[in-house]
Structures are given as structure tokens and as C-alpha cells.
Amino acid sequence: MKTSFKSKSILLLSAIVIAGCSRKKDNFVSRNFHAVATEYNTLYNGYNVLEQGREDLNNNYQDNYWEILPIERMTVTDEVTLPGQSTNNNFAKAEEKAIKAIQKHGMNIKGKEKNPQIDEAYLLLGKARYFDQRFVPSMEAFNYILYKYPASDKINQAKIWREKTNLRLENDELAITNLKRLLFQEELKGQDLADASSMLAQAYINTKSLDSAITQLEIASNATKSNDERGRYKFIQGQLYNALQKPDSANMAFEKVIELNRKTPRIYMISAQIEKAKNFDYNSGNKMEFLELLTDLEENRENRPFLDKIYYQIAEYHKTNESDTIAASYYNKSLRTGSRDNMLNAMSYQNLGNMSFDKTEYKNAGAYYDSTMLNLKQNTKLFREIKRKRDNLDDVIFYEDVAVRNDSILSLVNMSNEERVTYFTDYTNKLKEKAEALKEEAETAKLIAEQTSKNKNTNINSRGLEKTSTFYFYNPVTVAYGKNEFLQNWGERQLQDNWRWSNKGGVSTNQNVNASELTSTKDSELFSPEFYISKIPVEQKAIDSLMKDRNFAYYQLGLIYKEKFKEYHLAKDKLLGLLKSNPEERLILPSKYNLYKIYELLGENGEAEIAKNDIITNYPDSRYAAILMNPNADLGEDENSPEYIYETLYKKFKDQDYANVIEQCDTYISRFEGEKIVPKFEFLKAVSKARLYGFESYNESINYIALNYPNSPEGAKAQDMLENVMPLLSKSEFQSNEGSKHFKAIYQFTDAENEEIDEFIKKLNEAVSKIEYFELSTSKDMYNENTILVVVHGLRSIQAANGFGELLKEKKQNINREYFGISSQNYQIVQIHKNLDEYLKSL
Structure with missing residues (x-):
């Protein structure tokens, strides 16, 4: 009976308390009940999920240390988030908690909020929306605090977060004005001062006022309670000093980051070391000590996650020290770490490409530049520069291949029969030795593989039990046997599609021996010198064709090296080689003129004067002689100038004299070979042939221009036409008259x-x-x-x-x-x- 009375009393008392805690009653019990429930239930849980969401943002954010870091780690996307949608579920939950606190515990009585925790709820609401990248609704929440709760203890935080939102909305000048007013009017301390100063620094960075940003970061780094933030602020200070070309001040800032050691994320410390290394003075600094520092960073086990950056910086040291071989090995080491830093990978590939280009290994350079572009964002300045260089390499690779191949063949043509026999006897003897060695290795590997197979590839584990290895590639002996079998059956093959085609074979003598013929011949022929000798061309027509193609390749290479790559020594070598090879008459004069220009660029004035006198003396009626004798004259409207001739032909084109235009274009294309106007003549010829002979001839001509002049405006236009215009013009079916108006x-x-x-x-x-x-x-x-x-x-x-x-x-x-x-x-x-x-x- 007593228990029943007590229970009823407790229930009655609870009912009285609950009734007294109404949101509409302004009394001590109601205010404190709802304040406690808001703070220790709803808001507590809301801030917990908000912090989880912030951790997710930080973990997923990838800093780009090649640029000045942002103050706050947060990726802002261009995607529009609709109402009810969220980029992170934690932020959605935090927003729900804030709304729940406002709706269930708000005590708005006679226009005045009696629950002292509701301003905190609106602050949580604004933060959740901010991190969810819904900046306009976030701004509404912060403004509501400023409007409804001017006496709130969170008022300064609300002002700071409002300006953070303004920065995200690109209202930089407004944010600067408001933050400066806040810092002037209020005596901020601790984290509030750090947050306000760091956001003001971000605004200054956005507006390129780097000096002012450095000052604010100094204040923020001293005021913040977080070593994570302090390390980031000091690192950004160093970056700003570097941007202002003050390396000594930058190194001091980076040194402060390094001194924090394990108090701040290790990535900041390593990046600070790297930035200091970039500022190293190779002229006056101690290179041995510097290399020892880099080596210590490499060997420190704690730095394993950052070896990509460390290897790259060591490579940069050796490249600057002109140790290209060591530098290349470290660039490759950096790439093999599987770095997520695309810019770092791009720079490694670019440097390797530049090294290959300097060694005239153009195919390797092209492959490295392709990899560089894969790691860069399209339409950036660096991407366009690499793409332009890579496109230019296509011509270099093509013409170098032609030159090397034809030179090799012509060297065999010029050998006596005895020299040919000696040459190919040595070659076939080496082939035999290699084949015998491979055969012995294959037989040995086969025996071992068979024995291993009988034993079922077993071994004994630590408990003495039999453990079976079932995967073929875990056994190095069987792998070796497989490789030898492949080489014996297929020869050396590149990793590419359709590798089994006979013309993909890897056997080569660097001479005129077709790989498709080699792979279809018997072993007796492969080891016979007579087989290779029989492949050397003997007809004069074929030999003349080889010489003509080789000479034209030399001419094109000379122009490419001179005009596109500014490699004047390479250009000079190619053009001199051309003139020594009995070239066609049409190539002699432009080659001599370009050599004259190259001599001038290299400062070889004596050679330039000889070349100039040669042209004036032996070709007095040429346009080149006219230019050399009177370099200040305007020859653009001269009746012999390419521009004047083109305009004349274009008038004939408009008069529908297409046959004459085509004939004249052929003449002038040959005469002005190598000049920039040639693609224009080609295009005029193509359009004239279209008017006279129709689509097929036009399509063939446009394709020729796209392939042979890819770096000219006409070549680019031709390529665009092949992709977008020609498919439409190819339709030859007649249309119905219905719907036509003309x-x-x-x-x-x-x-x-x-x-x-x-x-x-x-x-x-x-x-x-x-x-x-x-x-x-x-x-x-x-x-x-x-x-x-x-x-x-x-x-x-x-x-x-x-x-x-x-x-x-x-x-x-x-x-x-x-x-x-x-x-x-x-x-x-x-x-x-x-x-x-x-x-x-x-x-």
C-alpha cells in the first residue's frame, strides 16, 4: 500500500514538474529545464556529429603544396545542393539537431527568447549549413543571431562565421571591412582572435594583399590553442614570403614549423623542409650539408608516407648539380611511390621528358609528356605549354625516324659486297650466340619447372604442415621458363595492342630489314648473312627515293629545331648535313638562308657573312637575296612575295579559274617549301579541287593538310573539318522537295x-x-x-x-x-x- 502511494506521489510530482516546464511559461523551472535539455542533449549530439563531418572533410581534402594553401581545409564544389540534399550525412544530422533544439526547446514569449541556449542552436545550424556548402542559408542563420541575440555571448563567433561565409560567396572586400571593424571594436582573445585574424588573412590573400596577410597570420598563430592550426598558419606565412621573393624570411617561418615537430601534422614539417630545400642557394650554400639533410629525410622511417616529395626534391638537387643520371633515378623513385599528388607526378614526368629531349630521345620524351598531361588539369597554362611541345614532337619523331632509317639503308647501299658480308656475319653470329644461350636457359628452366611440378610446389609452414602454392607467378623458376618460352616463340615484343601481328616483332638490325619478313622466315635464313644482304635495295629509283625522303626530313628537322624549339645547334647540324647530301635544288636556297639566320642567332658572325655573300652572289635574283641586300625594305607587296602571289591566285579562285589555281598552287608550294604560307596554298588548292572534282578529292586534300601541317592554323582547321564537317558533307542522297523553300x-x-x-x-x-x-x-x-x-x-x-x-x-x-x-x-x-x-x- 505504501509502495503504491509512493509511486502515485512520484508520478503526480513528475506531472506537476512537466506541466510547469511548458515552453509558453516564463518561469525558473521552464527556462532551466529547456536550457539543460538543449545544451546537454540536442546540441551536445549535434556538435558531436558536426565534428565527425569536419574530420571527414579534413581527411578527404588534398592540399596542393604547389600553391599557397587556403586557411581552411575544405573543398568547395560547383554542384548545386537542393533543399533536402546534403554533401555529408553528418552535417545533415547536425542541422536536424539544431532545428530540433529550436523547435522543441525554443521559448519565444512575447517576442523575446527565454532559453539562453537557442543562440547556440542557431550557431550550430549556420555551421552545419556552411560545411554542407549551402552558404546563403548559412548566412541567414548567422544574421538571425546578430539580429535577435545582440547580447549573446556567441555574438563574436556569429560575426566571424558570417565573414567566413562572405569569403565563400567571394565578398572579399565586405569581409575585410567587417572583420577589421570587429577587431577594432571588440577585444577578442584566444580562439576567437585566432579565427578572426586567420579569416582576415584569407581575405587579404584573395585580394593579393600578401603583406597584410602575413601580419594577420602572425597574430592568429600566436592566439590559437591548436598546434595543428599554428603549424598551418606558419607554413602559409612561409609560402607568402616566398611569393614576395623573401626567401630568408620564408625560411624563418618554415623553421618555426619544423620546431613544432610532432605537435603538428608531420606533412607540415616535411613540406617545410622541402620548401627550405627549394630556397637553398647553390652558389654560396654548403652542398654536402644540404645533401646530408635530404638523405636524412629519405632514411627516416617516419617519413615513408612522404617519400614521393623527398625523392623529388633530391632529384631536383642532382638536376641542379648537373647529375642528370642520378636525378632521373630519383624522379622515377618518386613516381614509383604511387603519389596522390598529381602536380608532383606531372613535374617528375616533365623533367624526365626534358632530359630525354636534350638527349634527342624524342620517342621517350613524347611518352613522358603524354604522362605529364594525364596528371594536369586541362586548359591550364602548363597543360597548354606541354601539349604544344608534345604536338611539335610528333613531327620531330616522324622525321627523325625517316632520317635514321634512310641513313642506315643508304650506308648499307654504299658498302662494298665484302663489307656487307662482314657486317652481317658479325650480326648473325651474335644472333646465334643469343639464341643458344636462350635455349640453354629454357631447357634448364623447363627441367626445374617439371621437378617443381612433381613436388606440387609444396613447402612446410611454421607448424610443420604441408602448405601448397597454387599460383603460377609465385614460383620464380616457372616464371623464368615462361619468359624464355615466349621469347623463343615470339621474340621481343612491345607492350601494345595486337602484339602478335608479325609486323610488331622486335628483331631489328636498325637497317632495312622488315620485321614482318623476319618473323615469317626460318631459323636458317635468320642466321644467314645472304638473307639480309638480299633485302638491300639495288634499283636506282628506290635509292633516289630514299635520298629524297632523307633530305626532306633533314630540312624539316632543321626548321623545327630552329623555329619551334630554339635548338639552334641541332638545327645547324641538320641543315649542314642536308647541304652535304646533294639535295634537290628547291631545298638548297632556303637551307642556306636559314643557316644564315642561325649563324646570326648563335653569334657566329663570320659564318653568317659567308652564307650571306654566297646567297647574294649565287642567287642574285631570289627573294632571299633581295631581303639580305635591303633588310629594312617592305617586300610584303613585292610581286615575287608569297603573300602577293597568294592574293593573285585567290582572285583567280573567285573567278572560278580552278584548274589554273590548282596548277599554280603546285608550283608555288614547291617554290616556297618550308615557309609559313605553304599551308594556305594547300588549302586554296584543296578548295579548288573540291569545286572541280567533288567531295572525294576534297576529303583527300583536307586529310593531307591535317596530317602534314598539324601545327599550322590551316592544319588545325583541316582536323576540325575532318571531325565535324566532312561527315555532314559525305551524305550524297538527294532530299525530298517537301519542306524546301528555295x-x-x-x-x-x-x-x-x-x-x-x-x-x-x-x-x-x-x-x-x-x-x-x-x-x-x-x-x-x-x-x-x-x-x-x-x-x-x-x-x-x-x-x-x-x-x-x-x-x-x-x-x-x-x-x-x-x-x-x-x-x-x-x-x-x-x-x-x-x-x-x-x-x-x-x-
């Missing part, structure tokens, strides 16, 4: 004299001028070399086009020549594909 009447003249056609056009124009209810006009269009089409434009239906003759009869015009009607779309197809006969048959 039609023509066509008079056809085959093998007619110009006087006859002009007389007809004159008569037709008189007739057309009298037809008032159509806006008609005429034109004279070439269809092919033998056919001219006289076209009447402006007809609005196929019936009007087909009945055009009746219109003339109404006007009593005596024009009785046969004609046909056609839509503008189909006329375009007829002119593009030259299929007029097909159209006439369809009528």
Missing part, C-alpha cells in the same frame, strides 16, 4: 565557248528583270572542267522551277534552251558530289 532553274552547257554562255546569260538577265513577282537573280557556276551551269535563283517551289520556261513565254522571251528544276539542298549535293547525271535520271 529552288533553282538550271541551264547546262557542255564544251561550250565562253562567248556563247555569256551571250545566253545576257539574254536571260533581260528576261528575268521583267518578272516582277519573283526576286530572281542569275549566276554562272562551274560544275567540272567541261560543264558550266547557268543558274536562276529565287524560285519558291519545285513547280515554279520546273515551269520556269512558261514564265518566260508569258513575257514573250525567245529562250528555248532545255533546263531543269532543283531545290537548293539538292543543288548543293550535286555540286559537292558531282552526281548531276544521277539526279537527272531521278526526274
Whole structure:
């Protein structure tokens, strides 16, 4: 009975307390009940999930140490977050907790909030939205605190977070004004001072006021309670000093980061060491001590996660110290760490590419530049520079291959028969030795593999039990056997698609021996010198073709090295080699002129004067001689200049003299070989051939321009046309007349004299001028070399086009020549594909 009474008393008392804790009653019990429930339940849980979300942001954020670090680690995306969506579930939960605190524990009585924790709830709400990248709703929450709770102890935090949001909304000037006012009006201390000063520093960085940013970071690093933040602020200070070209001050800032040691994340300490290394003075600094420091960083086990950066910096040291071989090995070490720093990988690949290029290993350089671009963001300045260099390498690789191959073949051509026998005997003897060694290794590996297979690849584990290895590649002996078997059956192959094709074989003598022939021959032939000798060309026509291609390759290489890569010594060697090789007449003069320019650029004035006198003496009527004799004269409008000739040909093109334009273009393309205007002549020729011969000829010409002039504007335009225009022009099916609004009447003249056609056009124009209810006009269009089409434009239906003759009869015009009607779309197809006969048959 007593227990029952006590229970009832407790329930009654609880009911009285709960009733007294109404959100609508302003009393001591209600205020404290809801304040405690808000702080220690809802907000506590809300801040816990908010911190979990912030940790996720920090863990997923990848700092780019190649640029000035942002104050706050947070990736801002361009994706629009809709209401109800969230980038991180923790922030959504934190927002829910804040809203729950406001809705369930808010005590807004007579327009005044009685729960002292609700301002904290709005602060949590703003933070959750901020980290969820919903900056405008976040700003609303912070402004609400400033508007409704001016006496709140969180008012300064709300102001700081509002300015953080302004920075994210790119309102930098407004944030600077508000933060400076806050720091002036309020005596901030501790973390509030650190947060306000660091955000002001970020605003200054955004507006390029780096000096002011350094001052604010100094205040923030001294005021913050977090060593993580202190290490980051000091590191950013060092970066800013470097940006201002003050390496000594930068090193002092980085040294303070290093002194923090394990108090701050190790990445800051390592990066500070790296930045100090970048500032090392190679002229006055102690290189041995510097190398010892880098070596200590490399050997420290705690630095294993950062070996990519350390290896790269050691490589930079050796590259600056002109130890390219060691530098290359460390760049490769850095790449093999599997670094997530794409910029670091890109720089390693770029340096390796530059080293290969300097050694004239152009294929390797091209591969390294390809890898560089894969690690760079497209459309950045560095990406465009590498892409331009890589595109230029395509021509270098192609022409170097031609030059090396043809030189090798011609060297064999010039050997006596005895020299050839000696050369290939030595070569085949080496082949035999290699084949015998491989055979012995394969037999040994096969025996061991068979024995291992009988034993079932077993071994004994630590408990004395049999343990079976089932994976083939875990056994080095069987792997070796497999490799030898592959080499014996297939030879050396590159890692690429369709590797089994015979022409992918790796056997080569660097001479004129086709790999597809080698892989299909018997062993007896492979080891026979006569087999290789039989492949050497003997016909003079083939030999002349090899020499012509080799000389042209030398000429192109000379121009590429001179114009695109500024490698003047390489350019000089190629052009001198060309002139010693009995080149075609058309290559001699431009080669000598380019050599003259190269001598000037290299400061070899004596050689330049000799080259100049040679051109003036032996080629006095040439344009090059005119330039050398009067370098200040404007020869752009000279009737012999390429520009003047091009304009003349273009006028002929507009006059539809296509056959003459094509013939003249061929002449001038040969004459101006190597000059920038040649692709323009090629394009004019291509368009003229299109007008005369149709789509197939046009497509072939555009493809030729794209392949042979890829780095010119015309080449780029041709490539774009191949991808976007030619597929549309390739359609040769005639269209239905339904839906067409423009039609023509066509008079056809085959093998007619110009006087006859002009007389007809004159008569037709008189007739057309009298037809008032159509806006008609005429034109004279070439269809092919033998056919001219006289076209009447402006007809609005196929019936009007087909009945055009009746219109003339109404006007009593005596024009009785046969004609046909056609839509503008189909006329375009007829002119593009030259299929007029097909159209006439369809009528």
C-alpha cells in the first residue's frame, strides 16, 4: 500500500514538474529545464556529429603544396545542393539537431527568447549549413543571431562565421571591412582572435594583399590553442614570403614549423623542409650539408608516407648539380611511390621528358609528356605549354625516324659486297650466340619447372604442415621458363595492342630489314648473312627515293629545331648535313638562308657573312637575296612575295579559274617549301579541287593538310573539318522537295565557248528583270572542267522551277534552251558530289 502511494506521489510530482516546464511559461523551472535539455542533449549530439563531418572533410581534402594553401581545409564544389540534399550525412544530422533544439526547446514569449541556449542552436545550424556548402542559408542563420541575440555571448563567433561565409560567396572586400571593424571594436582573445585574424588573412590573400596577410597570420598563430592550426598558419606565412621573393624570411617561418615537430601534422614539417630545400642557394650554400639533410629525410622511417616529395626534391638537387643520371633515378623513385599528388607526378614526368629531349630521345620524351598531361588539369597554362611541345614532337619523331632509317639503308647501299658480308656475319653470329644461350636457359628452366611440378610446389609452414602454392607467378623458376618460352616463340615484343601481328616483332638490325619478313622466315635464313644482304635495295629509283625522303626530313628537322624549339645547334647540324647530301635544288636556297639566320642567332658572325655573300652572289635574283641586300625594305607587296602571289591566285579562285589555281598552287608550294604560307596554298588548292572534282578529292586534300601541317592554323582547321564537317558533307542522297523553300532553274552547257554562255546569260538577265513577282537573280557556276551551269535563283517551289520556261513565254522571251528544276539542298549535293547525271535520271 505504501509502495503504491509512493509511486502515485512520484508520478503526480513528475506531472506537476512537466506541466510547469511548458515552453509558453516564463518561469525558473521552464527556462532551466529547456536550457539543460538543449545544451546537454540536442546540441551536445549535434556538435558531436558536426565534428565527425569536419574530420571527414579534413581527411578527404588534398592540399596542393604547389600553391599557397587556403586557411581552411575544405573543398568547395560547383554542384548545386537542393533543399533536402546534403554533401555529408553528418552535417545533415547536425542541422536536424539544431532545428530540433529550436523547435522543441525554443521559448519565444512575447517576442523575446527565454532559453539562453537557442543562440547556440542557431550557431550550430549556420555551421552545419556552411560545411554542407549551402552558404546563403548559412548566412541567414548567422544574421538571425546578430539580429535577435545582440547580447549573446556567441555574438563574436556569429560575426566571424558570417565573414567566413562572405569569403565563400567571394565578398572579399565586405569581409575585410567587417572583420577589421570587429577587431577594432571588440577585444577578442584566444580562439576567437585566432579565427578572426586567420579569416582576415584569407581575405587579404584573395585580394593579393600578401603583406597584410602575413601580419594577420602572425597574430592568429600566436592566439590559437591548436598546434595543428599554428603549424598551418606558419607554413602559409612561409609560402607568402616566398611569393614576395623573401626567401630568408620564408625560411624563418618554415623553421618555426619544423620546431613544432610532432605537435603538428608531420606533412607540415616535411613540406617545410622541402620548401627550405627549394630556397637553398647553390652558389654560396654548403652542398654536402644540404645533401646530408635530404638523405636524412629519405632514411627516416617516419617519413615513408612522404617519400614521393623527398625523392623529388633530391632529384631536383642532382638536376641542379648537373647529375642528370642520378636525378632521373630519383624522379622515377618518386613516381614509383604511387603519389596522390598529381602536380608532383606531372613535374617528375616533365623533367624526365626534358632530359630525354636534350638527349634527342624524342620517342621517350613524347611518352613522358603524354604522362605529364594525364596528371594536369586541362586548359591550364602548363597543360597548354606541354601539349604544344608534345604536338611539335610528333613531327620531330616522324622525321627523325625517316632520317635514321634512310641513313642506315643508304650506308648499307654504299658498302662494298665484302663489307656487307662482314657486317652481317658479325650480326648473325651474335644472333646465334643469343639464341643458344636462350635455349640453354629454357631447357634448364623447363627441367626445374617439371621437378617443381612433381613436388606440387609444396613447402612446410611454421607448424610443420604441408602448405601448397597454387599460383603460377609465385614460383620464380616457372616464371623464368615462361619468359624464355615466349621469347623463343615470339621474340621481343612491345607492350601494345595486337602484339602478335608479325609486323610488331622486335628483331631489328636498325637497317632495312622488315620485321614482318623476319618473323615469317626460318631459323636458317635468320642466321644467314645472304638473307639480309638480299633485302638491300639495288634499283636506282628506290635509292633516289630514299635520298629524297632523307633530305626532306633533314630540312624539316632543321626548321623545327630552329623555329619551334630554339635548338639552334641541332638545327645547324641538320641543315649542314642536308647541304652535304646533294639535295634537290628547291631545298638548297632556303637551307642556306636559314643557316644564315642561325649563324646570326648563335653569334657566329663570320659564318653568317659567308652564307650571306654566297646567297647574294649565287642567287642574285631570289627573294632571299633581295631581303639580305635591303633588310629594312617592305617586300610584303613585292610581286615575287608569297603573300602577293597568294592574293593573285585567290582572285583567280573567285573567278572560278580552278584548274589554273590548282596548277599554280603546285608550283608555288614547291617554290616556297618550308615557309609559313605553304599551308594556305594547300588549302586554296584543296578548295579548288573540291569545286572541280567533288567531295572525294576534297576529303583527300583536307586529310593531307591535317596530317602534314598539324601545327599550322590551316592544319588545325583541316582536323576540325575532318571531325565535324566532312561527315555532314559525305551524305550524297538527294532530299525530298517537301519542306524546301528555295529552288533553282538550271541551264547546262557542255564544251561550250565562253562567248556563247555569256551571250545566253545576257539574254536571260533581260528576261528575268521583267518578272516582277519573283526576286530572281542569275549566276554562272562551274560544275567540272567541261560543264558550266547557268543558274536562276529565287524560285519558291519545285513547280515554279520546273515551269520556269512558261514564265518566260508569258513575257514573250525567245529562250528555248532545255533546263531543269532543283531545290537548293539538292543543288548543293550535286555540286559537292558531282552526281548531276544521277539526279537527272531521278526526274
